[in-house]
Amino acid sequence: MIVNRGDARSQPWHEVHRIRSDMNRLFSSLGRDWPLLAASYPPMNVWQDGENLYLEAELPGMELSDLEIYVIGGDQLTIKGERKPVQVDRAVWLRRERGFGKFSRVMTMPIPVDADNVQAKLAQGVLSITLPKGADAKPKKIAVKAE
Amino acid sequence: MAQNAMAAKAEESPDAVHPERMHEGVQYAPRVDILETENEISIYADMPGCKPEDVDVEFENGQLELFGKCMPRQDKVHYLLREYGVGNYHRTFTISEPIDVASLSASYKQGVVTVRLPKSEASKPKRISVQAE
Numbered sequence: 001m002i003v004n005r006g007d008a009r010s011q012p013w014h015e016v017h018r019i020r021s022d023m024n025r026l027f028s029s030l031g032r033d034w035p036l037l038a039a040s041y042p043p044m045n046v047w048q049d050g051e052n053l054y055l056e057a058e059l060p061g062m063e064l065s066d067l068e069i070y071v072i073g074g075d076q077l078t079i080k081g082e083r084k085p086v087q088v089d090r091a092v093w094l095r096r097e098r099g100f101g102k103f104s105r106v107m108t109m110p111i112p113v114d115a116d117n118v119q120a121k122l123a124q125g126v127l128s129i130t131l132p133k134g135a136d137a138k139p140k141k142i143a144v145k146a147e
Numbered sequence: 148m149a150q151n152a153m154a155a156k157a158e159e160s161p162d163a164v165h166p167e168r169m170h171e172g173v174q175y176a177p178r179v180d181i182l183e184t185e186n187e188i189s190i191y192a193d194m195p196g197c198k199p200e201d202v203d204v205e206f207e208n209g210q211l212e213l214f215g216k217c218m219p220r221q222d223k224v225h226y227l228l229r230e231y232g233v234g235n236y237h238r239t240f241t242i243s244e245p246i247d248v249a250s251l252s253a254s255y256k257q258g259v260v261t262v263r264l265p266k267s268e269a270s271k272p273k274r275i276s277v278q279a280e
Contacts, residue, residue, distance in 0.1 A: 060257060
């Protein structure tokens with residue numbers, strides 16, 4: 001690259017501002033909810049309300065029978081399964097981006113859950129698990145007595 | 148005059164590179180597997196969380212377009228862990244093989260869109276018998 005000396009003195013900051021505005025534009029086009037990249041499979045979202053913890057994972061192409069879900073020790077949730085590869089006789093792969101194989105992920109819940117009443121459902125490739133909070137973890141209303 | 152035209156073009160270009168803005172929110176390109184056999188090309192795309200009626204597959208002039216509307220499943224919750232986002236799916240492919248458009252089919256099951264593009268008769272390989280003389 002040939003840099004004109006006269007320009008070099010005035011241009012660097014201009015260049016920095018240009019790159020910064022390009023980056024801002026890139027990130028604003030992606031939206032503010034830029035998700036964190038998950039290191040493990042499947043990626044999960046977890047949230048809660050007063051009664052339950054909720055966990056959601058995207059597992060396209062799988063059935064509940066391909067999955068094993070269990071809770072150990074009141075707060076360790078394990079999701080295990082196997083995703084089978086597409087099989088077509090005498091076919092040539094033109095593109096292969098979808099992962100396959102066995103996976104297992106253990107999540108430690110932030111609070112103990114009632115393991116007997118955990119519910120899981122799978123709809124259109126989205127696994128939703130509802131984990132009722134253990135009796136000790138539910139918020140308790142404390143009556144304030146007036147004296 | 149020519150310079151003015153170029154300047155106008157340069158001003159337009161920053162917006163021209165944002166086709167995403169036509170739709171609301173973040174869009175995701177689904178991961179795909181594409182396989183080809185003698186008779187057809189099949190495409191498998193991971194698009195979990197759509198309603199079957201919100202999945203669109205369009206084929207026109209050798210362009211295959213997959214679109215899936217996917218609304219947020221939670222409303223204003225505070226996430227303890229957030230490893231993926233939810234949004235519409237969109238991806239376009241150019242198919243160079245001539246396709247028999249009338250018998251093209253698509254299905255949506257377990258969050259996976261499967262598109263079958265049967266090759267048109269003309270593009271299928273033909274076995275030519277060699278005759279011994």
